[in-house]
Amino acid sequence: MLSYEQCMLSYTFFRDSVPAPSYVYHVCPSTATYTRNSSYFTNLITLLSSLSSRASLSNGFQNATAGEAPDILTGLFLCRGDLSTEVCRRCVVFAVSDTFTRCPNEKEVTLYYDDCMLRYSNRYILSTLNTNGGIILVNTQNITSNQIGLFRDLVLSTMNQAATDASVSPGRFATGKANFTAFQTLYGLVQCTPDLTTQQCLRCLNLTINQLPTDRIGGRSVVPSCNSRYELYLFYNESDIGSPKPQLDSAPPPQPISIPSPKPGEGGNSTVIVIAVVVPVTVIFLLLVAVFIFRAKRKTTAYETEPLAVVSTDGDDITTAGSLQFDFRAIEAATDKFSESNKLGQGGFGQVYKGTFPSGVQVAVKRLSKTSGQGEREFENEVVVVAKLQHRNLVRLLGFCLEGEEKILVYEYVPNKSLDYFLFADSTMQSQLDWKKRYKIVEGIARGILYLHQDS
Incomplete structure (x- = not known):
C-alpha cells in the first residue's frame, strides 16, 4: 500500500x-x-x-x-x-x-x-440526481432599472431553451445566445452530468435557472448534477460547439430575489445567502406572491460567491441547522428590542418586525408565539426538513433563532407589503395591477406550488 x-x-x-x-x-x-x-x-x-x-x-x-x-x-x-x-x-x-x-x-x-x-x-452517486451543496455566483454590476424586465425575460427564455436542448442531447450540454441591445449579446450555457436521464437533467437545470440573479449582467448556479450560467460576453468556445438552436417562444417565469444573509460579525466582500424556509408548508403559501413585486438591493465590490445552503450534509440530506442560526442579541438590536415602531403586522403564529443590521441589510423578523407548544427539537427538525426548499417564487427565510422561550424566524424583507394590500387596501395600487400582471402573478404562484408538490 x-x-x-x-x-x-x-x-x-x-x-x-x-x-x-x-x-x-x-x-x-x-x-x-x-x-x-x-x-x-x-x-x-x-x-x-x-x-x-x-x-x-x-x-x-x-x-x-x-x-x-x-x-x-x-x-x-x-x-x-x-x-x-x-x-x-x-x-x-x-x-x-x-x-x-x-x-x-x-x-x-x-x-x-x-x-x-x-x-x-463512499455512497453510490452515479445516475443519481443531486442538487445539494451548490453555489450561486453573481456579477456585482446591475442591469439598469428600466431594462430589468426585458433582460429577465431574455435570460429566462434563452436559458430555458438551452435547458430543453441539453436534456435531450447525448452530452447533456447546450448553449444559447440572444441580442440584448444593438451592441450587447447575451450568452448562456447549461450542462448536466451525462449519466442523468432526460427528465432528471431538465429538472436539475430548471432548479438552477430558477436561482439565477437576473438583475445582474452575469450569474451562474452550480450544483453537483448540473450548472447554468449566463453573461453579456462570450465566455465559452463558440467555435467548438456550433451554432445554438433558436429560442422557444415561451413566457418566462418572474424574476428571483437576491438577498444576502446578514450574519452578524462577518465582513468582507463576499456575502452568503442561506436559502432556508423554516415555516410549515401551509404558511409558505401565504408568502408566495410577495416576490413578484419588488426586489431588494445589495452593494458588493467583487464577483460574489453565494452558497445555496451553508449546512452540514449527510448524503442528499441536510442533517443540522446550526449554520442557519442567528444570534438573539443581534436580532434584538436590529429590531430595536422589538419596538412598536418596527412592527409590520401580526398573525396567528406571532408578530412580525422590521429589522436592520449594522451592514444596512433589512430583514423581516417573525417572533413566534411562546404558546405555540412546539419544542426546540421539533423546531430545529422543521428547519432541517424544509431548508432544502429552493425556489425563487417562495419568499426566502434566511434563518432562525432559539433563545430560551424565544423562537424567531428571519425572512428577507419585502418593503411594499403583500399582494392583498395591493388588491384590497389601497385603491391607487389596485389600478397598477392590470389583468396581464395579475395573470403573471397567478402563473408565478402556480409555479411555486408545483415546486412544493412535485420537485421538493
Missing part, C-alpha cells in the same frame, strides 16, 4: 506540472472521514488514478469505482462541454491533487472549477 507521503509527492508533482484552473468552490462534509493507513485511502488512490488516466481519453465525462464494501468508492468528473480534451485533462489532474489540500480526510468530496468538476463518495 502506498504511504501517504508517497501519494502526496506523486500528486504534488502532477499538480505542479499543469496550469492551475480557476477555483470556484468545494464541499466536503466532515460527517464521514478516513485515516491515512486505511483501506479506504488505498481505494481512493486507485479511484483518483483511474479518473486521472481516463481524462486524456474522455469526451469530458467519466466515472469509476474502486474497492469493495464497506470501503467501496464511486467517483466522476465532468468537464465543460466546449473544452478540448487537453484542457479537460489538465483540470482533472489538478483537481485530483487539489482534493488532498482542500479535503484531506473526508469521504465525500465535490470540487468545482471553471473548467471541470470532480466528485467522489
Whole structure:
C-alpha cells in the first residue's frame, strides 16, 4: 500500500506540472472521514488514478469505482462541454491533487472549477440526481432599472431553451445566445452530468435557472448534477460547439430575489445567502406572491460567491441547522428590542418586525408565539426538513433563532407589503395591477406550488 507521503509527492508533482484552473468552490462534509493507513485511502488512490488516466481519453465525462464494501468508492468528473480534451485533462489532474489540500480526510468530496468538476463518495452517486451543496455566483454590476424586465425575460427564455436542448442531447450540454441591445449579446450555457436521464437533467437545470440573479449582467448556479450560467460576453468556445438552436417562444417565469444573509460579525466582500424556509408548508403559501413585486438591493465590490445552503450534509440530506442560526442579541438590536415602531403586522403564529443590521441589510423578523407548544427539537427538525426548499417564487427565510422561550424566524424583507394590500387596501395600487400582471402573478404562484408538490 502506498504511504501517504508517497501519494502526496506523486500528486504534488502532477499538480505542479499543469496550469492551475480557476477555483470556484468545494464541499466536503466532515460527517464521514478516513485515516491515512486505511483501506479506504488505498481505494481512493486507485479511484483518483483511474479518473486521472481516463481524462486524456474522455469526451469530458467519466466515472469509476474502486474497492469493495464497506470501503467501496464511486467517483466522476465532468468537464465543460466546449473544452478540448487537453484542457479537460489538465483540470482533472489538478483537481485530483487539489482534493488532498482542500479535503484531506473526508469521504465525500465535490470540487468545482471553471473548467471541470470532480466528485467522489463512499455512497453510490452515479445516475443519481443531486442538487445539494451548490453555489450561486453573481456579477456585482446591475442591469439598469428600466431594462430589468426585458433582460429577465431574455435570460429566462434563452436559458430555458438551452435547458430543453441539453436534456435531450447525448452530452447533456447546450448553449444559447440572444441580442440584448444593438451592441450587447447575451450568452448562456447549461450542462448536466451525462449519466442523468432526460427528465432528471431538465429538472436539475430548471432548479438552477430558477436561482439565477437576473438583475445582474452575469450569474451562474452550480450544483453537483448540473450548472447554468449566463453573461453579456462570450465566455465559452463558440467555435467548438456550433451554432445554438433558436429560442422557444415561451413566457418566462418572474424574476428571483437576491438577498444576502446578514450574519452578524462577518465582513468582507463576499456575502452568503442561506436559502432556508423554516415555516410549515401551509404558511409558505401565504408568502408566495410577495416576490413578484419588488426586489431588494445589495452593494458588493467583487464577483460574489453565494452558497445555496451553508449546512452540514449527510448524503442528499441536510442533517443540522446550526449554520442557519442567528444570534438573539443581534436580532434584538436590529429590531430595536422589538419596538412598536418596527412592527409590520401580526398573525396567528406571532408578530412580525422590521429589522436592520449594522451592514444596512433589512430583514423581516417573525417572533413566534411562546404558546405555540412546539419544542426546540421539533423546531430545529422543521428547519432541517424544509431548508432544502429552493425556489425563487417562495419568499426566502434566511434563518432562525432559539433563545430560551424565544423562537424567531428571519425572512428577507419585502418593503411594499403583500399582494392583498395591493388588491384590497389601497385603491391607487389596485389600478397598477392590470389583468396581464395579475395573470403573471397567478402563473408565478402556480409555479411555486408545483415546486412544493412535485420537485421538493
